[in-house]
Structure formats: structure tokens, C-alpha cells
Amino acid sequence: MLLACTPPAPDVVLVSLDTTRADVIDAETTPTLWALAARGARFTQAFAHAPTTLSSHASVWTGQDPHGHRVPRNGYPLPADLPVLPERIAAAGFDTIGVIGASALARPMGMDRGFRVWDERLSHKHEHRYEARAAEVTDRAIARLARRPSRTRAFLFVHYYDAHAPYDAPAPWTTRWSAPGYSGPFDGSRRAMTALADASRLDIAAPADIAEARARYRGEVSYIDAELGRLLATLENPYVVVFGDHGEALGDVAERAWGHGPDVDAPATHVPLIVVGPGVPAAVIDTPVALSDVGATVLRLAGVSGGLGAGRDLAPLWSEQRGEAWSDAPLYLEATQPREAEAAAAWNNLAMERAVVRGPWMLLRAPWLGQGPTLTRVSGGSNVSNGSNVSNVSNVSSASEVSDAAPAGLSAELDALLSAWDAAAPPWRDVRMSAETTEGLKALGYLE
Numbered sequence: 190m191l192l193a194c195t196p197p198a199p200d201v202v203l204v205s206l207d208t209t210r211a212d213v214i215d216a217e218t219t220p221t222l223w224a225l226a227a228r229g230a231r232f233t234q235a236f237a238h239a240p241t242t243l244s245s246h247a248s249v250w251t252g253q254d255p256h257g258h259r260v261p262r263n264g265y266p267l268p269a270d271l272p273v274l275p276e277r278i279a280a281a282g283f284d285t286i287g288v289i290g291a292s293a294l295a296r297p298m299g300m301d302r303g304f305r306v307w308d309e310r311l312s313h314k315h316e317h318r319y320e321a322r323a324a325e326v327t328d329r330a331i332a333r334l335a336r337r338p339s340r341t342r343a344f345l346f347v348h349y350y351d352a353h354a355p356y357d358a359p360a361p362w363t364t365r366w367s368a369p370g371y372s373g374p375f376d377g378s379r380r381a382m383t384a385l386a387d388a389s390r391l392d393i394a395a396p397a398d399i400a401e402a403r404a405r406y407r408g409e410v411s412y413i414d415a416e417l418g419r420l421l422a423t424l425e426n427p428y429v430v431v432f433g434d435h436g437e438a439l440g441d442v443a444e445r446a447w448g449h450g451p452d453v454d455a456p457a458t459h460v461p462l463i464v465v466g467p468g469v470p471a472a473v474i475d476t477p478v479a480l481s482d483v484g485a486t487v488l489r490l491a492g493v494s495g496g497l498g499a500g501r502d503l504a505p506l507w508s509e510q511r512g513e514a515w516s517d518a519p520l521y522l523e524a525t526q527p528r529e530a531e532a533a534a535a536w537n538n539l540a541m542e543r544a545v546v547r548g549p550w551m552l553l554r555a556p557w558l559g560q561g562p563t564l565t566r567v568s569g570g571s572n573v574s575n576g577s578n579v580s581n582v583s584n585v586s587s588a589s590e591v592s593d594a595a596p597a598g599l600s601a602e603l604d605a606l607l608s609a610w611d612a613a614a615p616p617w618r619d620v621r622m623s624a625e626t627t628e629g630l631k632a633l634g635y636l637e
């Protein structure tokens with residue numbers, strides 16, 4: 190009888206929304222996430238350390254930025270000597286289940302360490318991609334949870350990949366946000382994406398085509414949101430942590446206007462982060478945080494002590510008393526392309542675009558373009574609370590403005606921080622990829 194009266198300990202669900210910008214999340218586009226966020230902690234200034242899938246997930250797994258976990262880009266397996274979140278949570282008695290949506294996180298990358306189940310059936314081979322649709326990911330997650338050993342708490346990781354290009358959500362989401370009567374050439378295919386990127390570079394892209402591309406991207410995110418809703422409806426009041434692994438340029442900048450990889454500005458790195466569950470109050474938090482903080486926070490929710498890497502437990506930011514220690518720290522961001530900019534003498538990404546975020550400020554350098562440093566204000570730019578969405582061209586530019594109101598000396602101070610971060614970078618890393626890994630990454634468009 191006593192057991193029947195004791196509420197079951199909550200499961201922990203970690204959700205990765207691949208390629209999802211912070212400013213695409215709103216009540217209309219993502220009603221599931223919007224409702225979820227309304228009853229938990231919503232971080233309006235969360236950043237990915239890198240605009241690339243594997244490196245970003247490695248930050249969540251290890252609590253480290255790329256210089257700490259040494260995964261410069263896709264195809265470089267997670268070093269085996271680093272402690273990871275799934276192992277820690279498995280050691281605490283959780284049944285660990287991962288269901289992934291793309292080959293960037295496939296088993297040879299080492300991300301399955303600590304999981305009892307790592308479901309990577311990537312049967313969907315559309316336009317030579319290796320991925321699983323959101324509906325498949327949800328179906329598999331539900332089936333795996335149903336078959337878990339009884340009386341165990343689950344740690345479920347789900348990876349929804351659909352927002353990644355090409356933008357081809359299934360009906361009815363395909364053209365859910367398209368302008369009525371659009372009859373231009375943009376059909377969401379990779380070929381159409383390439384044509385649009387070329388036209389954008391020449392500044393001759395038709396506004397109607399740009400709007401259609403954004404609408405189709407938005408449709409993908411709405412599709413994922415519906416699938417996440419279907420998954421969460423099967424669970425009883427779990428802890429849910431949702432993050433975007435990086436953003437996506439949607440015609441924001443004339444150069445490199447679409448996709449992700451070469452940039453660390455807000456469209457590329459400003460991501461959604463939502464934490465919901467028993468004891469987490471409704472709160473909107475504007476403090477800048479990073480994906481390396483997610484692991485320590487998940488462990489805290491799971492009741493596992495000890496933290497993770499350099500990551501910070503985010504709980505003090507939503508706690509009323511703020512009695513617990515919180516340390517503001519600079520966040521470092523680093524792009525992962527183009528590979529030609531790499532110099533084999535030093536850490537792979539040192540010549541790539543890079544940035545430091547502290548307080549409301551981002552200082553950005555683009556060494557391979559010979560640019561920088563540029564100081565921008567990120568607070569008050571693109572965020573989940575301002576209601577902007579990617580359907581509106583004028584709302585998309587975020588944090589692109591150089592501010593005159595910056596305190597004197599701030600630029601030099603942040604520039605020195607960035608230099609110090611670079612000076613402490615690990616040595617150059619090379620890997621010999623298997624033919625299978627190479628093919629999978631090429632199919633996803635990750636290898637130049």
C-alpha cells in the first residue's frame with residue numbers, strides 16, 4: 190500500500206533540437222515548447238559553443254567547450270578519457286536510452302558511451318542523407334521506454350534532426366507557413382538550397398524565395414514540436430531539458446547566408462534552452478549560459494552530485510533564494526569551417542570565426558576573413574520571449590548591431606580573454622575516418 194501512495198521518481202528526458210534557432214520558438218510555431226517553457230525555466234540567452242552537431246553534443250556530454258573536449262568538428266570521435274553525462278547518470282541507476290536522428294552522432298563517434306540502448310537506425314535516405322524522421326524518433330523512443338525494465342527511472346535522450354537542410358518536412362507541415370500562392374522555384378531540396386545560397390551571395394535572391402525557405406524551415410520546426418508533444422504525452426511529469434545544438438543562417442548575412450558551420454554570430458549559436466519538471470518554477474532567465482552547462486544541470490535534476498567538467502549547474506538561476514553559488518563566466522564560441530583555414534601546427538579551429546560572450550556583450554573575430562574584433566550587444570536581440578519569428582525578414586537579424594554604448598575598454602578586455610582562451614587551446618588533432626563515417630558525413634554535406 191505504501192508503494193502505491195509514493196509517486197514514482199521522475200524520469201529525465203533530454204531533447205536535442207538540431208539546427209534550431211532561439212527565435213523560431215514562439216506560441217504559433219512551437220505550441221508544445223511554448224507551453225512547456227511557460228511552466229519551467231526558459232533561458233533567453235543560451236549559446237552553443239560551436240555551430241556543429243557533434244562538437245555541440247560533446248559539450249553537453251562533457252561539460253566542456255571545444256578546447257576542453259577536443260572535438261573540433263563532425264567526424265572526430267569524443268576522446269575516451271573524458272567523463273560523460275550518460276555514464277554518470279547510468280552509474281546512478283538510471284536506465285539510459287538514446288534515440289538519434291542523424292549519422293553525425295553515430296556509434297563510431299563515441300556518443301553512445303553510457304547508454305544501454307543507442308538506437309541509430311537511420312533508414313531514411315532522402316537525397317542521400319542518413320537520418321530518421323522525427324516521427325520515427327518519437328515512435329522508437331516510445332517503444333524503447335515501454336520495453337525498459339520495470340521500476341527503473343529512465344534517462345531518455347532524443348535527437349530530432351529534421352530542421353537541418355534540406356527543408357522538407359512531411360505534409361501537412363511542408364508548406365504550413367508558406368505564403369499563399371507562392372509559385373517560385375524554391376521547393377526545399379538541396380538543389381534549391383544551393384541555388385538560393387548562390388543567389389544570396391550575389392545579392393539577387395528573390396524576397397519571395399527567401400520567405401519560402403524560411404517558411405519551410407519553420408515548418409520543419411513545427412513538425413518536430415508536434416512530435417515532441419506526442420512523446421511527452423506518454424510520460425508522467427518527467428524532468429525535461431530541451432536544447433538547440435546550434436542555429437542556422439536564414440539569409441541573415443549576405444556572405445554565407447544559409448546553413449551553419451562558418452559563423453558564431455547569434456543566428457548560428459543563439460539556441461533555445463528550456464528546463465521543466467518537479468520543483469523547477471516558471472522563470473525567464475536572461476543570464477548568458479552555454480550548452481556546457483546542460484550536463485551539470487541534468488545531473489542535478491537526476492539527484493546525482495559532483496557536477497560535470499567545467500559546466501555550471503543552472504539551478505541557482507531559477508531558485509528564489511539564489512542561496513547557492515552562481516559564477517558568471519565568459520563563454521567561448523568557435524566556428525568549425527572552412528577546413529581550408531586550418532593550420533596543422535595548432536588547434537584545428539584557431540583560424541575560424543570565434544567569439545567570447547560576457548554579460549550582454551559578444552566580441553567576435555573572423556581571422557580567416559581578416560576581420561575583427563567586432564563588439565555587439567546580444568542581450569535584447571533574438572530570443573524566445575520577443576515573439577519574433579523567422580517568417581518575418583525584418584525580425585531575423587539578431588545581435589548584428591555594433592553598439593556605441595559599450596563601456597570604455599570593454600572591447601580590449603574581451604579581446605584579451607579570447608586571446609588567452611586561444612593560447613590555452615589543445616594541440617592539433619587529426620583522425621583517420623572510416624569509409625563508412627566519411628560517406629555518412631559527406632551525405633549530410635559536412636565534408637567539403
Ligand SMILES: [Zn+2]
Binds near residue numbers: 434
Ligand atoms: Zn546539429
